[in-house]
């Protein structure tokens with residue numbers, strides 16, 4: 001026996017691999033297996049087996065305690081003989097079939113927690129190892145485990161048979177399992193002590209150490225993680241979270257379900273304020289506009305969310321979005337002035353030129369195939385928005401629009417796309433793990449090298465200009481302003497207090513540029529893609545935009561003409577209301593506070609999440625059905641809607657700094673597109689809408705026709 005106990009390690013490894021393979025396979029299946037009858041049967045068999053085992057081993061333990069005492073019970077391996085020996089052997093062997101309950105979990109597509117398989121695998125190996133050396137403490141472990149398993153499998157069998165038992169029964173079994181582990185620890189400590197005292201105890205130090213390590217790790221793991229991260233806080237309603245995954249698996253978020261739908265389901269079930277666990281991240285969702293207004297207008301209590309700060313910091317440590325207090329003010333004083341509308345409107349020609357370039361590419365395609373269905377609209381919109389941002393923000397040609405004609409993916413776009421995927425992945429993961437992941441991920445490293453190369457070229461191009469030129473352009477150009485703000489002596493600035501610091505370090509400038517690349521292009525590109533989608537589905541709206549354009553923009557395109565397009569403003573407002581590209585934003589409390597409308601008490605350090613997409617579709621706050629795409633609502637019944645139900649750019653002191661730029665850019669692009677083309681529905685198969693949750697929300701299926709007018 002002692003020769004082959006290690007085979008259990010092999011089995012444990014195969015068991016773990018089989019779980020992951022099985023789960024993958026099940027995800028591809030259309031249906032899960034019900035297996036209720038088999039589950040009842042299986043648990044009943046294990047209950048009977050455990051009960052029988054308990055009947056055979058517990059009397060021996062009691063007899064030993066009565067006749068030989070406690071020390072003998074843990075130090076003498078005599079229980080390996082006779083009938084108790086057989087049941088000790090069966091106990092070890094039963095660790096194989098016990099793993100079958102994992103099979104049920106996988107086949108029934110139930111949630112499988114780490115602790116479940118960790119416990120099965122570690123206990124299996126430990127039991128084989130202990131049996132091989134027939135350790136004397138086994139007498140206690142075998143007896144206790146048979147007893148607890150009798151109750152546990154009995155409970156599982158009844159539950160599988162849909163026989164309801166009081167909730168405390170489940171808690172009672174959990175408690176018994178914990179007690180069993182605590183007694184297990186005490187037995188080991190006692191065995192260790194008696195060995196030290198010179199008793200001949202048939203258990204090795206190694207065995208005691210392994211056993212203690214397993215038991216303590218399980219206990220600590222359960223208690224600490226569960227209490228700290230995965231328990232509903234206070235009296236705020238919410239779905240009890242699962243271990244490690246919080247509400248992510250239960251709600252289908254992990255499988256790509258749109259967060260907007262999940263939040264709406266929670267709102268119906270739990271009301272306007274509820275808890276949500278994005279993995280270990282605990283948040284309080286606030287869906288009442290009065291409460292949201294309170295949050296956004298009390299900046300001394302509600303500061304930039306820790307979620308934004310911590311997770312963005314992993315990617316761009318020094319950028320504006322991650323800063324609060326004096327550092328935020330230093331960055332904001334340099335950056336914010338450049339995003340005011342007065343500075344932005346100078347870029348009209350750039351936006352028109354880039355849009356025309358895209359239109360030319362579409363024309364070439366249509367010349368070859370007039371009925372061509374365009375399936376890569378999202379990519380094209382992102383490319384257009386990135387190209388425009390390159391010129392406006394950096395005076396740099398990022399050449400993303402060339403992708404279409406050269407048929408080669410733009411390197412920067414690819415790198416940004418990887419970068420964003422990794423960013424999304426890290427959101428529900430604890431920051432220290434995310435950092436480790438980024439350190440070892442070749443994909444991330446590769447993306448960062450490409451992006452940094454671009455950013456350094458952008459900086460270099462700007463630095464080639466004379467100081468006079470940079471000085472001259474500082475008031476109108478974002479990149480010139482950033483370069484102009486570069487600290488002359490970084491080392492000197494680094495030792496100053498934050499209040500005394502002036503300008504930005506090179507690292508800070510690079511992080512800001514990266515933030516702008518991400519925040520400035522993906523968002524606008526998504527809105528544009530949604531606009532095209534809605535136009536393809538609403539010929540009436542499209543015709544009305546065109547009529548307004550024909551009326552107001554006959555001679556070229558000027559700022560005044562753009563400003564006079566009122567109906568187009570409603571359309572943009574409606575696109576942003578119907579599907580705000582950023583699903584929500586967060587704030588962290590710097591002091592205790594009570595929400596005025598829901599009367600929910602919040603505490604310092606709580607993280608609130610404001611779901612922008614839920615507010616803008618809440619039927620209570622709109623007179624015309626909010627699930628209807630209807631731009632005219634802003635001119636009629638819904639003209640006086642609550643100010644905080646449609647806030648696609650967030651609110652308060654940390655609202656989006658790029659909103660004027662985004663609105664202007666979108667309006668000019670849409671004007672130009674509507675002056676030249678009509679979008680048509682490519683058919684139900686390809687133009688079915690739906691949502692993909694990336695950093696922004698983009699249309700899942702978009703397939704349109706384009707006709708030049």
Ligand code: HEM
Nearest residue numbers: 321516519520523524582585649650651654655656658662
């Ligand atoms: C349609 C396009 C856009 C949408 C829907 C959008 C939406 C948002 C939202 C919801 C926030 C969070 C606000 C809050 O917490 O209250 C935000 C923040 C931010 N956005 Fe935008 N955004 C857009 C375009 C842009 C553009 C073009 C830029 C330009 C670079 C930009 C830069 C930023 C920055 C830097 C922040 C962080 C502000 C801070 O932390 O103080 N965004 N955006």
